Amino acid sequence: MTDSPAGPIASRRGLLFGTAAASAGMFLAGCTSNESNDDEGGEQAPAAASDEPGRHVTIGFAGPQADHGWLNAINENARSRADGYEDVTLEITEGSNDTATQIGQIETLINSAVDVLVILPADGRALTQIGLDAMRAGIPVINLDRIFDSPQAYRCWIGGDNYGMGLNAGHFIGERLRDVENARVVELAGTDSLELTRQRTQGFDDALATYPNIEKVARQAAEFTVESGQEVMSGLLQAQPEFEALWNHDDDQGAGALRAIDQAGRDEFIMVGGAGSKAAMDAIQADNSVLKATVLYPPTMAASAIDLARALGQAKGVGGLAEFEIPSSVTLYSAVVTKDNVEQYLPTGFN
Template identity: 75%
Template sequence: MSSTPRAPGGATSRRNMLFGTAAAGAALFAAGCTSNESNESAEESGAAGVADDKPGKKVTIGFAGPQADHGWLNAITTQAKKRAEKYEDVRLEATEGSNDNATQVGQIDTLINKKVDVLVVLPADGKALTQAGLKAMRAGIPVVNLDRVFASQKAYRCWIGGDNYGMGLNAGHFIGEQLKDRKKAKVVELAGVDNLELTRQRTKGFDDALKSYPNIEKVARQAAEFTVESGQSKMSQLLRAQQRFDALWNHDDDQGVGALRAIEQAGRDEFLMVGGAGSKRVMQAIKKDDSVVKATVLYPPTMAASAIDLARALGQGKGIGGMAEFEIPASLTLYSAVVSKENVDQYLPIGFT
């Protein structure tokens, strides 16, 4: 998972489904990314040349991301590739992916040397790969910075990603509403990797939400590592330390697999569990409604598909329609929707495995 800047109804069509499922944030994106160029004047068309599914100018998009060693990261790569395949006019040049900064820099250099039209980059480390983004921009290749933000805005034309603070905030409010009538309610938190900004933002959002519920106290917090093994180990520690609590906020659905193992082994079921990111496994558990899992807060990997749409529009000198401005926004923060039993059928199609 990755750090995010604090931001400089079912759909009927394929495009609307992809953007609509990311709720308000993605709807903003679908409503109006426009390029710096226009094929017709505003007076003639009312828009700056809107991209659609019809084949247009051929565009080669370079895609560079980290190694897909996590369910969410694998979904990012899958979303990007599947989205590119939908377009006859898009050719995707995708790298193998690497968590080694030097290797990823080399992969981006290769894409630059191939003279791709647009570059989509989810850096393993945004700060460490800033120079790679700058190099592409200086070479005249616009960069769509996906999720993990570069250290300089000069390194990308547009940033699109998730809202880590919003994840924690919405998880906290969901739990708060479930427990608002319970006296002296207790909650615990199974966080992600503590030295990552994303983890700190998720915790801050959660803590800020709980301030609205004076009857609720967060009594324990453990940091895991976004892995099944760490989730099981750290959840076991929480369960041993806390004989009773009312709710658990787990930052990541992958580590939640291990957390659920620990919960089942301990025979505990007195609390509700809210996950994070939006895996298909968790959504299915929510739908089945026979475990402690009652909700998950999205960190939608559909952002990668949206990045491909944005890159295609950039390469064709077109917009995506709806906004009055002709320029692509500098940043697009997706909304962290809460998926519960009431709306899980809507979101199941974008749950990742």
């Protein structure tokens, strides 16, 4: 979902990976060759993670409570990916938004001597110490999305690009409105207390700054829920009698925003969503509402985190890269899904 802040530093130093059509299959497709191929110099390619069974790996997975469609999709992607490997056992916690509870769950996984930990912290800063504890205990950590304060608390970070979400949403809207004189844009943001929201807004503002004919005339924050999206959007519609485009940070709250828009009978603007829910993609495909695009924040990152954890536990690298080790960070690309490409991305849509 969208409720997943990743630090801008990590985003900048990350290895850029585009999302693929068939969930995280693109990442795995690059990781499935374990064959030795000799190049012209006769050097052997390093071993990479393979679909073929290898050393057994027990992966501990700890995330926050699945109280949002995106977070539920994170858990499902992790389970599904692990189930596909004969050599992986996944020990997954129930999930909690309470920091002390999540720390206790991770301590239990550490004490059970899992081989690798995948952690999506409810609060990256608050859980940094438990990441450090795991690393010092010899259990490598894959830090999923919400980043720890210290790079010493994880072996690899993988997550989305919140700044990139805003940037790509802004450029999509900018190109659609390029020839509109004095175009007005409205932003329905996420929770303002979260760093991810600030990053998305910054990216959006930086993109719009390159279009001199566009002005952002209003911005209101919601709470990533259907109810908050409907309530806040109703207020925005009353305050702004006319505008040309709306960017909504999150497709869950976007469902509520669309209700408010329908109730108000407004259709003079285009809407761009965020995260990539199935409902949003269905609406884009049907092309019967103001929603014309959504910018991905793919929950398939959890499947890729399992791929990375398995490779790490088997001391393998990533196919397609020359290195013997997995990278230290992977930043997923925020693709823009439109009617033209929605069929490609539908398999990644979450409920």
